Structures are given as structure tokens and as C-alpha cells.
Amino acid sequence: MLRIALLFALGVYFAFFSNAQPLRIGIAPAKKFTRIKFSNASGDYFIVADTSLIGILNPTSSLEVIFDEKGKMDLIFAGARRKGFNKIKAITAVLGQSLEFSSSLPLNKARSFEGDFEITSLNDRLLVVNEVDLETYLEGVLESEGGEGQQKEYYKVQAVISRTFAQKVINKHAHEGFNLCNQEHCQAYLHKRNGSSMIDSAVSQTRNQVLKNEGDAYAPTFFSANCGGETCDPSFIWNEEIQGLIPMLDTFCTRTKQATWVKRIDPTEWKTFFVEKYSFPVDDSVSYQLLFESNLEHRKAFFIHPRYGIPLRDIREKFDLKSTFFSVRFDNNQVLLSGRGYGHGVGLCQEGAMNMARKGYDYTQILGYYFPSFHLVFTSFERY
Structure with missing residues (x-):
């Protein structure tokens, strides 16, 4: 019976490998993780080390991964320590399940993410990559960047500009083995979405929509918390002109919280x-x-x-x-x-956009206000 269960699990594992999820997100890659832990799974995860199935991580069990002095990895699972691995994966067979990630060296707050995990050794640290589909990733980004309690039209705006950014710079970290990081260097993706139906709906209703110009180039979808009533020329901040971003007066944010x-x-x-x-x-x-x-x-x-x-x-x-x-x-x-204002002030003003949504503007009008040189187009996501 045990043999049958293991063979079935391996079959699921290889099926997943042949149809890999498309987006790879580096979790705090600049941190020198040397001891990490996975726990509080919302369902079963298959733990695979190199080519061996180690076992199944369930909601009551945990997995620890330790960087060793030889550049390999040890794992502690089900009371046993195994040594000398190059790659460890935690794979779910059911979409929508999540797993909590934390670190004791260095100390890192526990956060839950949906999808699969891949851990490899990189020079003097562990590299943690979350493998997740684009739309699920965007749901986490929206909650991290925009917070809770906003109008759906604002979340649609954030979904479009975040999707545009992700597709524009999809290979920003390709030389490091992943697409994007989860820090502000790319986009804040601090945890899985917490079940907000409004955020999920906003992402779903704008599926495949991005901003482009007439030449089919992606929009530079910069944004900050509050522009202070006037968006900023990009050259004032980064010493370079960015085509399509023109400073303008913004009357929608001047009486907001961070004005x-x-x-x-x-x-x-x-x-x-x-x-x-x-x-x-x-x-x-x-x-x-x-x-x-x-x-x-x-x-x-x-x-x-x-x-x-x-x-x-x-x-x-x-x-x-x-x-x-x-x-x-x-x-x-x-x-x-x-x-x-609060932030660099370039591009979209978040509090201005939130206020426009409260006043009844729809997401296409808000995007047109802040990015007048660009328009919405439908595009498919290319796999990594």
C-alpha cells in the first residue's frame, strides 16, 4: 500500500514538472538565508530533494532547510536529518494551497504564499523561489501595494499597472534564476492574498489587460503614495527622461491623508x-x-x-x-x-487614484488621467 502511494505521488510530481507554473518570484533574495522553515500548510505538499521524494508535508508538520559549509543543503523532516542536497522542492497538487515560510538565520517574519517553492544553494546562502501563476501573484501584489478597503475600480487600476510592470520586466532577474523579486526593487509581494473577493474580482475582470503605447511598448507604470498635487518629472529623480511620462497637476490627492x-x-x-x-x-x-x-x-x-x-x-x-x-x-x-506628497511622485498617484475611484471614475478613466499617452490592450503572458 505504501509503495502504491509513493508511486502515485511521484507521478503527480513529474506531471507538475512537465507543466511548470509560469512565474518564479525570488523571496527576499538579498537576504543571506542559511536556515529556513516551511510550516502551516493549508494542504498537502510533496517534498522532493534532488530526484527523491522525501515525503508529504501536511498542515501539522514542518520542513527545515539548512545551508551547509560545503555549499549543499541539509533538511530536517519527520524527525530525521538528511544531508547533501542541491535542490529541494515543495509542490502542491491542488491550486490555491499555501505554505508559510520563515527564517531563523537571519530572523525573518513568517509569511504565507500560494504555489510551489524551490530552494537551492547560492554561494553563501539559500535562494528561495516561489512558483506561482501570474494572476495569483497579482492578487498578492495588490494587497501588498494597495492595502485593504479600497474601491474595486482602484484595485482594477493597480491590477493593470502591476500586470504591465510584471510583463515589461519579466526577465529582470533571469540571470539569478527567477523572474522578479518580491521586494520594492520589483513589486511588493509580501504574502498571499487574504481572501479578499474584491481584489480577486479586480484581477479577474482585468485579466490579460496591460498599458501600451501606439508603438506596442509597455507603459512605464511608476506610482507613489501621494504626488502632493503635482506629479514629478522622472529626470528630477533618476536623471533620465522616460518617454510618455509628463508632469501634471493632480487635483485629486491634495486633501488626502499623505498630501x-x-x-x-x-x-x-x-x-x-x-x-x-x-x-x-x-x-x-x-x-x-x-x-x-x-x-x-x-x-x-x-x-x-x-x-x-x-x-x-x-x-x-x-x-x-x-x-x-x-x-x-x-x-x-x-x-x-x-x-x-509621499514618495518619488512619478506616474500614478495612489491616493489620487483612490479618490477618483471613490468619486465614481472607472479604472479606464483613472488610467487615462495618469497615463494619457498609453491605452489598454489585451495580451497573453509568455512563460519564463
Whole structure:
């Protein structure tokens, strides 16, 4: 009886290998995982090490994988430790099942993902790849990037721009053995979707829809939390023009949660930064006054004036500011920054799009507002 069960399991395993799921997501690939754990499965997973079926991981069992000093992997499963593997896979035979992943070295918060897992050794660490279909991946992205409790039309917007991004850069990490990572370097994909029917419906109702221009090029679907009432020229942030993205005034986000911010900074720290990094002419009375009294009505690339050569993005990074869109004044012996927006401000403004959805605009109108040079097209997803 046991032999029959094992043969059946192996048959399922090879069937899955011959019809592999299309999208490979690297889970925090920059982290040096050396000991990881899989547990709390929502159903049965086949555990395969190299070419051997080790057993079945069920909701009450766990699997640990340990990187060894020889560049191989050990696994601990069902009370036994086995050594010397190159590749370990956790494979589900039922779509929609999930498995919880965590790490003790280094410590990493437990997160659940749908689909299969592949673990390999890479130099001095373990590489963890989640294999999942595109639409399921997008459901996790929407919840990670857009949060819960939004209008369906907003989720449709996020689904289209996230799908467009995924297809545009599908081989961004191909040289590392996966398509995309789950960090903001690609798109935040922090966990499986938590059963939100609205998110699932938004992804389903926009299936295969992406943004392209007349030349069939994918749209650069950048977005940030809040643009502060004016989207930003990409060259101000990344020193390069991006075709199709034109700065514009946005009237839909100016009264939302993250539209404005303030920050107080010690004046000595403020002045020292500009003097040491940019040799700012504090001996010049006019320049010195501008350092502490500067009003920014519209987005710019440089602080005060380009002749000083101080990119606003450098100031944002140094003082951990929410945006590069801010004015400066001296108040109660402190430098007071009054800012607008949250994030780089390029492309779609999330809070603006959310507000448009609340006001009754549909997803095609919202996409047309933020990406007027692009249009919706239907496309099929090409396998990796």
C-alpha cells in the first residue's frame, strides 16, 4: 500500500514538472538565508530533494532547510536529518494551497504564499523561489501595494499597472534564476492574498489587460503614495527622461491623508550638511538666507537654484524626508520643512487614484488621467 502511494505521488510530481507554473518570484533574495522553515500548510505538499521524494508535508508538520559549509543543503523532516542536497522542492497538487515560510538565520517574519517553492544553494546562502501563476501573484501584489478597503475600480487600476510592470520586466532577474523579486526593487509581494473577493474580482475582470503605447511598448507604470498635487518629472529623480511620462497637476490627492507633512531639523545639522557636501557659500548673505528661507511652489530637480548643484533627492535621502517637494523656513530656532506628497511622485498617484475611484471614475478613466499617452490592450503572458 505504501509503495502504491509513493508511486502515485511521484507521478503527480513529474506531471507538475512537465507543466511548470509560469512565474518564479525570488523571496527576499538579498537576504543571506542559511536556515529556513516551511510550516502551516493549508494542504498537502510533496517534498522532493534532488530526484527523491522525501515525503508529504501536511498542515501539522514542518520542513527545515539548512545551508551547509560545503555549499549543499541539509533538511530536517519527520524527525530525521538528511544531508547533501542541491535542490529541494515543495509542490502542491491542488491550486490555491499555501505554505508559510520563515527564517531563523537571519530572523525573518513568517509569511504565507500560494504555489510551489524551490530552494537551492547560492554561494553563501539559500535562494528561495516561489512558483506561482501570474494572476495569483497579482492578487498578492495588490494587497501588498494597495492595502485593504479600497474601491474595486482602484484595485482594477493597480491590477493593470502591476500586470504591465510584471510583463515589461519579466526577465529582470533571469540571470539569478527567477523572474522578479518580491521586494520594492520589483513589486511588493509580501504574502498571499487574504481572501479578499474584491481584489480577486479586480484581477479577474482585468485579466490579460496591460498599458501600451501606439508603438506596442509597455507603459512605464511608476506610482507613489501621494504626488502632493503635482506629479514629478522622472529626470528630477533618476536623471533620465522616460518617454510618455509628463508632469501634471493632480487635483485629486491634495486633501488626502499623505498630501502634506512637516519636519523640524536642527539648524546646525542642516547647515553642516550643505557646507560639507556641497561647499555651500554660507559667507554670502543672500545664499545664507535662502538656505533657511526657500519656497517651492512647483516640483524642481535642485534646491534653491541649479547653480548651487544640490539635487533635492539628496536632501530627501539625508534627512529621511517623505518627498522632494518641500519649502523651508526658520521657526522657533529650528529649520521647519513643510512638504507635500509621499514618495518619488512619478506616474500614478495612489491616493489620487483612490479618490477618483471613490468619486465614481472607472479604472479606464483613472488610467487615462495618469497615463494619457498609453491605452489598454489585451495580451497573453509568455512563460519564463
